[in-house]
Amino acid sequence: MSQPKTLFDKLWDAHVVKKSEGYPDVVFIDRHFIHEVTSPQAFDGLRKRGIPVFNPSRTTAVPDHNVPTLEQHLPIKEALSRHQVETLRKNTAEFGITLYDLGHPYQGIVHIIGPELGLTLPGMTIVCGDSHTSTHGAFGNIAFGIGTSEVEQVLSTQCILQYRPKTMRIEINGTLGKGVVAKDIILYVIAKISASGATGYFVEYAGDAIRNLSMEARMTICNMSIEMGARGGLIAPDETTFNYIKGRKFAPQGAEFDRKVEEWKKLKTDEGAQYDAVLKYDAADIAPMITYGTNPGMGIKVMDRIPTVEELKDVSEQTSFKKSLEYMGLEPGSQLLGKAIDYVFIGSCTNARIEDLRAVASLVKGRKKAENVEVWVVPGSKQVEAQARQEGLDKVFEAAGFQLRQPGCSACLGMNEDKIPAGKYCISTSNRNFEGRQGPKSRTFLASPLSAAAAAITGKVTDVRSLV
Amino acid sequence: MSKEKFTTLKSSAVPLPIENIDTDQIIPARFLKATTREGFGDNLFRDWRYNADDTPKADFVLNDKTYAGKILVAGKNFGCGSSREHAAWAIADYGFRVVISSFFADIFKNNALNNATLPIQVSDAFLKSVFALIEKDPHTVITVDLENQRVTLADGTSESFDINAYKKTCLTNGYDDIDYLLSLREEIRQFDAVH
Ligand code: SF4
Numbered sequence: 169m170s171q172p173k174t175l176f177d178k179l180w181d182a183h184v185v186k187k188s189e190g191y192p193d194v195v196f197i198d199r200h201f202i203h204e205v206t207s208p209q210a211f212d213g214l215r216k217r218g219i220p221v222f223n224p225s226r227t228t229a230v231p232d233h234n235v236p237t238l239e240q241h242l243p244i245k246e247a248l249s250r251h252q253v254e255t256l257r258k259n260t261a262e263f264g265i266t267l268y269d270l271g272h273p274y275q276g277i278v279h280i281i282g283p284e285l286g287l288t289l290p291g292m293t294i295v296c297g298d299s300h301t302s303t304h305g306a307f308g309n310i311a312f313g314i315g316t317s318e319v320e321q322v323l324s325t326q327c328i329l330q331y332r333p334k335t336m337r338i339e340i341n342g343t344l345g346k347g348v349v350a351k352d353i354i355l356y357v358i359a360k361i362s363a364s365g366a367t368g369y370f371v372e373y374a375g376d377a378i379r380n381l382s383m384e385a386r387m388t389i390c391n392m393s394i395e396m397g398a399r400g401g402l403i404a405p406d407e408t409t410f411n412y413i414k415g416r417k418f419a420p421q422g423a424e425f426d427r428k429v430e431e432w433k434k435l436k437t438d439e440g441a442q443y444d445a446v447l448k449y450d451a452a453d454i455a456p457m458i459t460y461g462t463n464p465g466m467g468i469k470v471m472d473r474i475p476t477v478e479e480l481k482d483v484s485e486q487t488s489f490k491k492s493l494e495y496m497g498l499e500p501g502s503q504l505l506g507k508a509i510d511y512v513f514i515g516s517c518t519n520a521r522i523e524d525l526r527a528v529a530s531l532v533k534g535r536k537k538a539e540n541v542e543v544w545v546v547p548g549s550k551q552v553e554a555q556a557r558q559e560g561l562d563k564v565f566e567a568a569g570f571q572l573r574q575p576g577c578s579a580c581l582g583m584n585e586d587k588i589p590a591g592k593y594c595i596s597t598s599n600r601n602f603e604g605r606q607g608p609k610s611r612t613f614l615a616s617p618l619s620a621a622a623a624a625i626t627g628k629v630t631d632v633r634s635l636v
Numbered sequence: 637m638s639k640e641k642f643t644t645l646k647s648s649a650v651p652l653p654i655e656n657i658d659t660d661q662i663i664p665a666r667f668l669k670a671t672t673r674e675g676f677g678d679n680l681f682r683d684w685r686y687n688a689d690d691t692p693k694a695d696f697v698l699n700d701k702t703y704a705g706k707i708l709v710a711g712k713n714f715g716c717g718s719s720r721e722h723a724a725w726a727i728a729d730y731g732f733r734v735v736i737s738s739f740f741a742d743i744f745k746n747n748a749l750n751n752a753t754l755p756i757q758v759s760d761a762f763l764k765s766v767f768a769l770i771e772k773d774p775h776t777v778i779t780v781d782l783e784n785q786r787v788t789l790a791d792g793t794s795e796s797f798d799i800n801a802y803k804k805t806c807l808t809n810g811y812d813d814i815d816y817l818l819s820l821r822e823e824i825r826q827f828d829a830v831h
Contacts, residue, residue, distance in 0.1 A: 185827045186820060190801045194820060196827050206720065208671035217814070222821075223828055234669070248669035255671045299719035299743060313743060315721035317750035317813070325817040327824055331800065333742075363656060364713040367742055397716065399742055463656050463716070484712070484760070488655040581665040581718075590688070602660040602717060604683050 172438035175404050176335050176370050179310045179435070183293045185327055192329040198292040198309075200227040200322045201278045202265070204234055204256040205583070206297030210320035211259040222326040224264040228287060231256055231270060232277045234583050237546050237573035240270050249584060263323075274417075276549020276575040279303040279517035283387065284551055286416025290405040290432040295322060300517050300599065301400070302393040306386035307413075308405035308435045310370070313394065333399050334368055334444035337437075339375035342451035347633040349527070350385035351519060351597065351616035353377070354392040355457035355467045357449065363465035367397030369445065372437065377451035378403060383412040384523040391518045392599050395464040404436040456632050459601050459614040460504055461492040466601075468504070470619065470631050476501040495603055496611050497591070504629045509613070511594035512543040512624040513606070514570075516580035519597035519617045520548030522555050528621040529564040531635060537569040538627025544586065545570050546578040570624065582607040595623045640752050641810040645733055645780040648705035650697055651770045657710055658717035659744065663726040665718075676722055677729030698730075702774045707734045709766050714755075715744025724748045734780050736787065738763040749803045750813065756780065756787055762795045782808060 173181075186194040202210075207229070214221065221227065234249035244250035253270070260267040268274040274281055279300050282288040290308040295301060299313035314328065321328045340353060358365070371393050378386070386403050393401030410429050413419045420428045455469035466489075468474065474493070477486055477500050493500055498507075514520070514528055525547065537543050545565055547553040553575055556562055565572045579586040580598040587607030588594040594612050597620050601612035613629065622632040667679040685696050692699040708727065714737040715723060724747035727735065735748065736756045748755045758766070769776045769789055779788040782804065788794035799807075806812065817824075 185824055191816075192800070192802055194817065194824075196824065196831060198831060205668050209673050209721075212672070213814070219818075222824070233665075252669055252671060297719065297721075299717070313719035315719055315724070315743060315747035315750060317721060317747070321813055321817055324814055325821065325824055326828055327817055327820070329802075329813050329817065363716055364739065364741070367713075367739070397713075397741060463658065485655060487653070488711070491654070581660075583665045583668065600658075600660070600717060602658045604664055605660050608664070608683055608688065 172441040174335050174441045174443060175308065175372060175435055175437045176310065176402065179291065179293070180332055183310070192331045194327050195293060195330050196327050197295050197322050198226065199282070199287060199294045201282055201294070201296035201301070202227060202229045202319065203278050203296070203298065204231045204252040206316050207319055208252065208255045208259065209316050210323055211263065213320040214263070214324055217324070219324055221263045221265065221323050226326060227265045227323065228282070229256060229260045229265050229267040230275055230278050230281055233577045233581065235270055235576040236584050237576050237578045237586055240574045246585070273550050273554070276552065277517045277520065277577055279391065280521060280548035280552065283307065283383070284416070284549060286413055286419030289413065289419065290409060290435050295328065299394045300391050302398070303387050303391040303517055305390040305393070305400050305402035306383060307409055308402055308432065310400065310402065312400035333370045336366055336369040336371045336398070336445040336447070337443040338371055338373050339446070339448045340373070340377040340451050341375040341448070342377055344377060344451045344454060347456055347618060347636045348454050349616045349618055350381055350388040352454055352457045353451070354389045355459065355464070355614060356454045358392065358396045358464050359457065359467035360449070361396055361447070363395060363463040364397040365465070366393070369398050371398045371401040372443070373401055373403050379406065382523060383408055384521045387521070388518055392464065395599055405432050456616065456619050458504055458619065458629060459612070460496065460498055461489070462495055462601055462603050464599065464601060464614060466492065467614070470629065471505060473501055473503045474498060504613070505631060507593070507629045509541060509595050509623055509628060510592040511588050512541055512620050513546070513579045513594055513596040513598065514617055514620055515544065515546030515548070515578050516598035517548065518599045520546060520552065522552050524597065524617040525552065525556050525561055526559070528617050529561040531618055531621040531632070532568040532570070532625060533564050535568060535625050537624045540627045541624055543570040543624045544573055544579060546573045546586070547575050549575050579606050581605060582610070588612070595620050595629065642733065642752060642754060642782055642807040644782065645706060646777055647707050648775050649707035649709045649736070649766070649770055649778050650703045650705055651767055652697055652708060652710045653767050655711035656713045656716055659715055659720050659723040660717055662715065662723040663720065668720060668722050673725050674729060676726035677731065680726040680730045706732055707736060707778055707780070708732045709736045709763070709770065712737060712739045712760070714740050716741040719743045721747045721751070724751045724753060728753045736763070736766060749807070752807060754780065754782065754799070754807065756797045758787065758795050758797060765789065765793060
């Protein structure tokens with residue numbers, strides 16, 4: 169019998185076109201997503217070399233990072249954003265790549281539309297010039313973010329050069345408490361191992377607490393793998409995965425689907441396979457989480473206090489810690505609970521799928537937002553937006569004083585007009601709380617959609633368990 | 637397409653003793669709107685370097701004439717966050733050819749190497765002594781020898797660093813990955829047909 173292998177290793181081995189001593193592996197890429205920000209220079213590279221796209225049918229393009237979230241039918245006002253989106257249009261037309269342009273019913277954030285359209289499937293290798301490509305790993309595939317030079321590699325050869333990363337297994341067992349959701353699981357893990365704790369690794373999430381999650385919740389977890397430094401994260405596919413894929417636009421259909429499911433069922437880690445690192449956590453220990461600092465590892469349970477300088481494990485972190493709290497306008501050792509906020513952003517590829525919007529709506533139904541806050545709900549895609557309207561969630565949001573906008577990355581990174589003003593506090597369902605991420609000098613608290621909705625109602629950092 | 641070749645570099649360095657410098661600090665998202673690779677150096681560390689009214693912040697190291705050179709020395713976990721290659725372009729465009737830190741985020745490391753910039757990972761203790769030497773003498777010269785994979789300080793102490801053999805060959809010869817991949821086109825074509 170051959171050596172037992174991890175799922176990651178099986179998938180990797182199945183995609184290596186060439187392996188040579190002293191060289192990185194040549195890895196074949198099944199599915200490539202591109203957007204307007206990290207692709208223009210790659211297309212320029214192809215033009216300079218005078219070569220076509222190797223296999224245009226394996227690349228799908230969508231504008232998302234720059235797009236306005238109001239009045240998308242009008243030309244984009246901001247000249248540079250408009251230019252980037254127009255460049256994507258021009259490049260995809262010239263090189264024969266499918267584009268879901270603004271206004272198209274499939275447009276949305278790249279990591280939301282891939283799974284939604286059945287383009288993201290188990291067993292694949294998937295890349296995109298965007299670090300949150302790790303999201304797709306929820307389907308049991310190898311998905312990771314790449315830089316523009318690598319986008320150029322994929323466009324020109326459908327391969328990239330990569331060294332095989334180490335593997336890590338993160339196992340969560342047990343039952344989650346009331347008001348605790350997938351976002352809390354991942355913020356908890358990152359707080360435990362820090363923003364660089366999984367650097368060099370590819371993570372597999374396992375355990376019954378992960379198995380019991382819906383596909384959308386699994387995507388939230390895999391999405392944030394990169395926030396602990398991991399190249400990507402994956403979850404072995406199961407019935408939940410197959411049911412999600414069934415009937416999606418570009419997924420295999422009918423008998424072909426059934427045949428594929430039989431293949432996908434084999435995609436799991438063998439008994440006894442070795443990982444380079446294994447971590448285990450108890451779901452019962454996880455509470456609603458919130459970040460207080462300027463990297464996603466700086467998180468606490470919402471009822472806990474921020475650490476003091478003395479409590480830091482690593483002395484070398486003290487300077488960064490102090491700088492971070494100064495930026496956030498917070499005191500070491502203080503409590504976040506009850507801290508007044510100014511904005512609530514519900515959106516991004518982490519938490520802008522229909523289940524996220526439903527969770528928010530179920531909490532705010534019959535309630536109103538606090539006077540002092542502005543609330544933006546930015547759906548992850550046109551399909552999510554349409555579904556929300558069909559289910560009447562738009563009415564719930566409107567009654568609560570929330571603004572339902574049009575799809576895009578929006579205030580997750582503030583490349584469009586949706587910026588949090590300097591000095592203001594925003595509780596956000598996105599994935600990064602870096603300095604200035606949501607706009608120059610903006611201050612971000614990362615939390616789950618439920619926690620964000622609770623804060624919208626009370627106007628301050630709230631333990632959502634007091635409202636459910 | 638060939639890039640500038642890298643062999644040995646002797647230069648003074650610019651110190652940035654901050655940990656977890658993420659790519660949003662290296663180049664904020666609002667400057668990612670260009671569609672070419674050039675010019676990003678002007679906005680390197682934009683929000684640390686300039687006030688809201690675009691006047692330079694006197695206390696930021698890039699605005700301090702005391703420090704200059706082709707080597708950037710930064711705290712642990714440099715380049716975490718977004719995969720934007722613009723961060724590597726900004727660093728290269730500003731004129732840095734080497735970044736020294738005690739830890740690098742993966743994607744940044746790749747991106748830097750793909751743009752003829754050498755990320756050198758040293759021990760915490762060595763990094764500390766680099767910072768200390770620069771503090772004592774801002775013009776202190778650091779020698780980076782790629783061939784022998786060694787970085788040497790003015791006081792004679794040195795440390796070896798890792799770089800994979802393939803990337804080393806690329807850097808010393810000015811090759812790029814696509815040249816290599818294109819040579820495998822036929823094998824890839826066959827692989828594509830059955831996948
Ligand atoms: S929503 Fe945010 S994290 Fe996700 S792809 Fe867009 S900018 Fe990146």
